[in-house]
Amino acid sequence: MTPTLFGRIQTRLVMLGTVGVVWTLLIGLVVPRPLGATPGDIYEALFTALLIVAVVGIVWELIYHALQQYRWEKDWPTVLGLVVAIPEGIVAWWCLQNEIPWSVGPLQASTFLTMFITLWILVWAITNGPLQIFFLRWRYRGGRFIGGWG
Amino acid sequence: MSHGDISDQLVATSVWSDQQLADHGIPVYDVPFVSVGGGIGSFSMVDTLRIAGSTTDQIRVVSDLKRPAQTYEYLASNSQIRNHHRLRSDSSSMIDCIWGWPGYALREAWAKKQPSHALQVLVEPVGADYYTPQAGQVYASVNREAARIGWDHMVTPGVVRHVRRRDRGDYFVLYTPPEGTAATRRVAFRCRYVHLAVGYPGVRFLPDLMKYRQQYNDYQRVVNAYEPHDHVYAEMRQRPCTVVVRGAGIVASRVLQRLIDDREDHGAQTTIIHLFRTYVSGPQGTKATFRRPGKKGWAYQGFNFPKASWGGQLRDQLESLEGDERREFIDSIGGTNTAPRKSWRDQLDRGEAEGFYVQARGVVHSVVPAPDSRQIRTVVAGPNGLPNTQYDADFIIDATGLEANIEEHRVINDLLRHVGAQKNVKGRLDVERDFHVRGVDNGDGRIYASGSMTLGGYYAGVDSFLGLQYAAMRIHDNLAASGFGKRIGPGRSTSQWWKWARNVAI
Numbered sequence: 001m002t003p004t005l006f007g008r009i010q011t012r013l014v015m016l017g018t019v020g021v022v023w024t025l026l027i028g029l030v031v032p033r034p035l036g037a038t039p040g041d042i043y044e045a046l047f048t049a050l051l052i053v054a055v056v057g058i059v060w061e062l063i064y065h066a067l068q069q070y071r072w073e074k075d076w077p078t079v080l081g082l083v084v085a086i087p088e089g090i091v092a093w094w095c096l097q098n099e100i101p102w103s104v105g106p107l108q109a110s111t112f113l114t115m116f117i118t119l120w121i122l123v124w125a126i127t128n129g130p131l132q133i134f135f136l137r138w139r140y141r142g143g144r145f146i147g148g149w150g
Numbered sequence: 151m152s153h154g155d156i157s158d159q160l161v162a163t164s165v166w167s168d169q170q171l172a173d174h175g176i177p178v179y180d181v182p183f184v185s186v187g188g189g190i191g192s193f194s195m196v197d198t199l200r201i202a203g204s205t206t207d208q209i210r211v212v213s214d215l216k217r218p219a220q221t222y223e224y225l226a227s228n229s230q231i232r233n234h235h236r237l238r239s240d241s242s243s244m245i246d247c248i249w250g251w252p253g254y255a256l257r258e259a260w261a262k263k264q265p266s267h268a269l270q271v272l273v274e275p276v277g278a279d280y281y282t283p284q285a286g287q288v289y290a291s292v293n294r295e296a297a298r299i300g301w302d303h304m305v306t307p308g309v310v311r312h313v314r315r316r317d318r319g320d321y322f323v324l325y326t327p328p329e330g331t332a333a334t335r336r337v338a339f340r341c342r343y344v345h346l347a348v349g350y351p352g353v354r355f356l357p358d359l360m361k362y363r364q365q366y367n368d369y370q371r372v373v374n375a376y377e378p379h380d381h382v383y384a385e386m387r388q389r390p391c392t393v394v395v396r397g398a399g400i401v402a403s404r405v406l407q408r409l410i411d412d413r414e415d416h417g418a419q420t421t422i423i424h425l426f427r428t429y430v431s432g433p434q435g436t437k438a439t440f441r442r443p444g445k446k447g448w449a450y451q452g453f454n455f456p457k458a459s460w461g462g463q464l465r466d467q468l469e470s471l472e473g474d475e476r477r478e479f480i481d482s483i484g485g486t487n488t489a490p491r492k493s494w495r496d497q498l499d500r501g502e503a504e505g506f507y508v509q510a511r512g513v514v515h516s517v518v519p520a521p522d523s524r525q526i527r528t529v530v531a532g533p534n535g536l537p538n539t540q541y542d543a544d545f546i547i548d549a550t551g552l553e554a555n556i557e558e559h560r561v562i563n564d565l566l567r568h569v570g571a572q573k574n575v576k577g578r579l580d581v582e583r584d585f586h587v588r589g590v591d592n593g594d595g596r597i598y599a600s601g602s603m604t605l606g607g608y609y610a611g612v613d614s615f616l617g618l619q620y621a622a623m624r625i626h627d628n629l630a631a632s633g634f635g636k637r638i639g640p641g642r643s644t645s646q647w648w649k650w651a652r653n654v655a656i
Contacts, residue, residue, distance in 0.1 A: 002462025069439040072451060074458030079273050129242065129251035133647045134640045136249060139242075140461040140620055148466065150584070150627070 007143025154334025188213020191347025233286030319593025397549035576606025
């Protein structure tokens with residue numbers, strides 16, 4: 001991929017706002033529920049995690065964009081899109097544990113990891129190709145849905 | 151003037167009328183859109199338009215080619231890229247698929263049941279060289295897509311002579327049909343939209359080599375990599391020879407690979423003198439954020455421009471530049487460079503260690519027959535007053551590349567002289583950001599251009615699969631805004647991709 005800064009941010013928000021929401025709804029049905037927790041509790045925790053990945057992700061994108069400047073091709077290799085899941089996952093988990101932005105009650109690490117890893121791979125796989133089926137100009141626009149054309 | 155032909159007077163008249171063509175007896179056919187060229191530039195344009203819902207009746211492609219990839223295949227094959235060799239093109243730059251997915255890598259992995267290709271595209275360029283498709287795979291996919299969109303129904307065999315304004319709006323595209331196929335010597339289309347994708351007018355030769363060839367009538371031993379020159383390799387397999395290779399681009403890389411493959415696989419005893427005019431000894435560029443890798447003479451990047459030129463921040467940057475700044479920026483991200491393939495670098499390292507690959511640098515002073523032998527002597531001027539160096543060789547291969555001088559192309563030259571087109575900062579055809587040729591509008595009529603002819607405009611990678619598709623998409627958007635074809639939005643894009651994936655004719 002050859003994202004621009006705004007393209008990175010837009011793609012992240014659009015993907016998490018669509019695929020992310022649907023996937024979180026689905027995954028909430030299958031993850032084990034702690035004793036006494038309602039489905040609402042689980043969804044609150046999972047959607048908070050989603051929100052963290054989206055919002056903190058904007059900061060991450062600034063960092064990635066800065067790193068990209070040191071690449072001659074000004075590209076973002078496919079494999080990096082997977083590797084960065086590790087620091088992002090750690091930070092998101094840290095936020096949840098420290099009640100940022102709010103407390104979500106007890107959340108098992110396995111539940112978070114199930115949601116985070118599956119969603120990451122899904123979004124990564126879709127943005128590395130199939131997204132272009134729906135949005136033909138997206139790759140030319142450096143990942144933007146708005147702007148950068150015409 | 152014979153009936154059905156043009157006259158000097160008509161050629162000298164910049165704007166034509168229906169009556170003038172009728173007076174000349176030239177038949178005129180109406181069609182909204184005509185693409186001039188018939189190569190992969192025309193193909194990518196027409197593919198996009200057909201996906202956008204334009205019918206085969208609305209489009210004509212004037213071409214003297216049998217297949218859209220024919221010229222490409224010819225040039226690639228001459229430069230030693232045969233069907234099983236790999237092009238310098240990205241997996242998702244699929245000339246037969248405007249969506250770019252699934253890419254050539256996934257398709258090859260699937261077809262051959264070899265997951266390694268998919269793995270390569272996953273880890274490129276960090277953990278492996280860039281995946282690049284086999285030429286044969288690309289050609290087969292173009293033929294398949296051409297059949298799907300009814301290409302043959304849109305092709306009108308012929309050679310275009312003139313594109314001229316019509317006095318009441320629109321244009322005439324006047325062409326010469328193959329002999330015996332039409333009642334008149336010339337035929338014309340009357341159309342609203344013209345698309346020019348004429349490629350390179352010819353092979354460029356280094357001036358000193360051209361001079362040698364003409365002066366000594368030697369076209370067999372001094373050859374250009376883009377012309378047929380297999381006899382050179384054949385002879386080098388027969389007897390020990392010395393060859394001078396000139397150039398440091400992708401074609402030079404491939405020629406060197408061929409020469410060394412022949413040594414390693416077929417016992418050739420060839421000695422290679424590789425002559426660089428500009429020797430890149432290290433990374434190019436003074437800023438850490440703008441530094442191209444370079445080593446041992448070569449400037450390295452995956453493709454002919456950095457990847458983000460096709461659709462990232464470098465595309466944005468170039469779109470914002472004008473004049474000299476634009477030219478300088480294009481030169482700084484383009485110029486002579488090659489792909490850093492490990493196998494190539496290893497071969498050259500082996501050659502250097504074993505002494506059969508020798509690098510030389512300098513500006514050629516002259517090329518003359520070597521005295522007392524059948525060899526050719528290349529005299530290279532020593533830098534800063536140092537003595538000249540001489541290299542005697544049995545063959546010289548000019549791999550410095552194709553260069554387009556747009557005035558050598560008849561139709562483009564005519565467009566500059568009679569229709570009002572201008573040259574851009576790199577001396578090629580001046581187009582807008584959406585590939586609309588500047589200064590040639592006629593009423594509602596517009597002329598567009600894509601491909602190598604437009605280098606120097608607001609997009610760098612014009613001479614590539616993805617660049618041709620990008621141009622086609624921009625042109626399509628411009629046309630759709632005028633009501634020609636339906637704008638390909640998410641719905642149409644998805645439904646059309648599904649048809650493409652199942653190879654359903656449209």
